Amino acid sequence: MKHLLSMKDLQKTDIQTILNRALEFQQLASADLTKQYTVANLFFEPSTRTKMSFEMAERKLGLNVLSFEAGTSSTLKGETLYDTVKTLEAIGVDAVVIRHEQDGFYEELLAGVNVAIINGGDGSGQHPTQCLLDLYTIQQEFGKFEGLQIAIVGDIAHSRVAKSNAEALTRLGAHVTFLCPPEWQGDYEAVNTWDDLLPTADVIMLLRVQHERHDSTTHFTKESYHETYGLTKQRYEELKPTAIIMHPAPVNRDVEISDELVESEKSRIFKQMHNGVFVRMAILESVLKGRS
Amino acid sequence: MKHLLSMKDLQKTDIQTILNRALEFQQLASADLTKQYTVANLFFEPSTRTKMSFEMAERKLGLNVLSFEAGTSSTLKGETLYDTVKTLEAIGVDAVVIRHEQDGFYEELLAGVNVAIINGGDGSGQHPTQCLLDLYTIQQEFGKFEGLQIAIVGDIAHSRVAKSNAEALTRLGAHVTFLCPPEWQGDYEAVNTWDDLLPTADVIMLLRVQHERHDSTTHFTKESYHETYGLTKQRYEELKPTAIIMHPAPVNRDVEISDELVESEKSRIFKQMHNGVFVRMAILESVLKGRS
Amino acid sequence: MKHLLSMKDLQKTDIQTILNRALEFQQLASADLTKQYTVANLFFEPSTRTKMSFEMAERKLGLNVLSFEAGTSSTLKGETLYDTVKTLEAIGVDAVVIRHEQDGFYEELLAGVNVAIINGGDGSGQHPTQCLLDLYTIQQEFGKFEGLQIAIVGDIAHSRVAKSNAEALTRLGAHVTFLCPPEWQGDYEAVNTWDDLLPTADVIMLLRVQHERHDSTTHFTKESYHETYGLTKQRYEELKPTAIIMHPAPVNRDVEISDELVESEKSRIFKQMHNGVFVRMAILESVLKGRS
Incomplete structure (x- = not known):
């Protein structure tokens, strides 16, 4: 290479x-x-x-x-x-x-x-090195990519992690679904609610809300984003027993993910690092x- | 540890x-x-x-x-x-x-x-590592702490060095005295003038005037601080022959200590470093x- | 030393x-x-x-x-x-x-x-280490200093490179000529145009226009400086076959030297580094x- x-x-x-x-x-x-x-x-x-x-x-x-x-x-x-x-x-x-x-x-x-x-x-x-470490983490966990259900949640349009990961995971045989606010959807097709993801997802990949790349037109507060698109304790409870949570970090605690879940059992956030x-x-x- | x-x-x-x-x-x-x-x-x-x-x-x-x-x-x-x-x-x-x-x-x-x-x-x-290097320097000089007269001079209230040193030296058997402007006295009991310290002090520990931690209400000029609380050439001459001068640095020359004394015979300032x-x-x- | x-x-x-x-x-x-x-x-x-x-x-x-x-x-x-x-x-x-x-x-x-x-x-x-690496580069090329024709072009008055080099090269037996805008001439005597240099120069030493050291009174635009004092493609063609081009860098491309000449055959700019x-x-x- x-x-x-x-x-x-x-x-x-x-x-x-x-x-x-x-x-x-x-x-x-x-x-x-x-x-x-x-x-x-x-x-x-x-x-x-x-x-x-x-x-x-x-x-x-x-x-x-x-x-x-x-x-x-x-x-x-x-x-x-x-x-x-x-x-x-x-x-x-x-x-x-x-x-x-x-x-x-x-x-x-x-x-x-x-x-x-x-x-x-x-x-x-x-962000190819982030993508490769994400792949490594998934393979470590599941031993394969083929057939896995991957949900990418958040600011897809601005995220270099989302682009790299979606492309690579699809190529490796995984099925990638997106959940995001309409204005951050970019060219991707997205589902509407967490309910469409929770029962089947093997991997939840949360994306960072990149305050530094947004202008002031974003209509979210931290609280409203968390309520609609964040991983709450309640949603966590509905995940499959074998599901894992990933995030490229730095995490906005209580925005993309509830503070108490960052180091939870299903979280691989520090494992990724x-x-x-x-x-x-x-x-x-x-x-x-x-x-x- | x-x-x-x-x-x-x-x-x-x-x-x-x-x-x-x-x-x-x-x-x-x-x-x-x-x-x-x-x-x-x-x-x-x-x-x-x-x-x-x-x-x-x-x-x-x-x-x-x-x-x-x-x-x-x-x-x-x-x-x-x-x-x-x-x-x-x-x-x-x-x-x-x-x-x-x-x-x-x-x-x-x-x-x-x-x-x-x-x-x-x-x-x-x-600032425990500064404290320990100060203790090392004192022990190097006197071979003991028990019974030593230590004078700490300056901004005691804001100084992490003062706190660490006063506590540790007292515990090790030294006698610690303070000299400072009333507004920087904090919870410590202080003497009034250099004359109370000069005849007996084994160690003069000068503290840095921390301009960056003070607001504009401080009523000192550099000159007036030096005159009242600084170590002047005249005060230096009145120290015991075996006394030493310490300062955690950076030194404000001609404020805490006269410029010409920073590298004087009794100074251990660079020795501390x-x-x-x-x-x-x-x-x-x-x-x-x-x-x- | x-x-x-x-x-x-x-x-x-x-x-x-x-x-x-x-x-x-x-x-x-x-x-x-x-x-x-x-x-x-x-x-x-x-x-x-x-x-x-x-x-x-x-x-x-x-x-x-x-x-x-x-x-x-x-x-x-x-x-x-x-x-x-x-x-x-x-x-x-x-x-x-x-x-x-x-x-x-x-x-x-x-x-x-x-x-x-x-x-x-x-x-x-x-800037003595820059000077010594320039001397090394010249010696590498010509095997000597004695009798070489060195042209230093640009902001001579503000340049620490010009001062160090002119003094050293003269001492080593080279003949140093200057070309510069009158306001950047300092105490040096300078020729008027590139035509006085091009036929004889063995080494063209270009100096950086140091925007950060100038005030707003300088009357050049990038274009007008390049036209009068820059090394253009046309001037390059008139250089002796054995002549070399030097510049301490960073280069302002299309100001001191035409963009396309920075990595040209006669350029030793990256060789200097x-x-x-x-x-x-x-x-x-x-x-x-x-x-x-």
């Missing part, structure tokens, strides 16, 4: 290769890398989980990690992303992880740069091996 | 154990840790000394240090401290060092998180060993 | 020693250091290239790198640069790389501090060895 930009670039066998390697890393396999590689994490949007998870994965692989800080870089002097990445390439960086507010930021990089690019989230586009490190180790190893 | 939150949690023997181990580290002892631990330093308030000192201690212990930056983290998206720490726990962090503007920030963490917490300063609460690394090594090693 | 503050401090033989050692590092030589040294990079102005290049050099030398962040340090509480550097010294830092907006920031440090100081750019003063790592390894090793 040369880059990881979008789930669309991955064949089913590519996905399975990554998930298998992640499992080996979870079982304490060592990195299969023959030289000292250097990576830089370029986060132009706030992040705790993804950034820290990548950094942990990089350290576990024994990589050299440069501490790029967007807020004190020459992007303040107007330097383009292309020139920033070319600079890092020139000083010897092998791979960059980039989170950027622009959809498809990587398009302008592909022709000219010679470093491996991992998409850490592009605007309202894709835990799994993310192994999945990112597999991705980093793959793109670095793709360079030699 | 599971966490280090407040000096109140430490018995006299706990304190002595830490000071002894710090001395061993100063004498080039190696860390007694059997696995690769990871720590993250979460500083939600500005810091040079404490943050850099912890990072140096962590590197000297051979720990893996994640570069968490509060200003570019998901706390900007409203993520709570609890969820941030749970996230770090999920990705494999063993210990967190936290500085936070809220008094007792750690209370909400204790029930739910499974990482070791070291308090790097909580609001106007405690030097000692801090060994004391923090001892603390980190202790909480990490407390996890296995 | 104890510090690296200004090119003026370096004899011709000192320069050649650094360039030779940089070549050895490019040819994969190992660091000749006998203990574990610690460095901190203090960048009080935005930087990608210089900061990342130093960090890469430090890692390649096997140094311990502390992640000082000016924006979250105690300089926010008014701590002076002197006290910040003394603090780092106290906790065990051996060398600091400093970029600071104040010309000659290092003057106030020299008397009191005992760490090695490397000037990473001081206001409109000097690549070389910078080896030159900085040589400098760091030299000042660290100067401490024992």
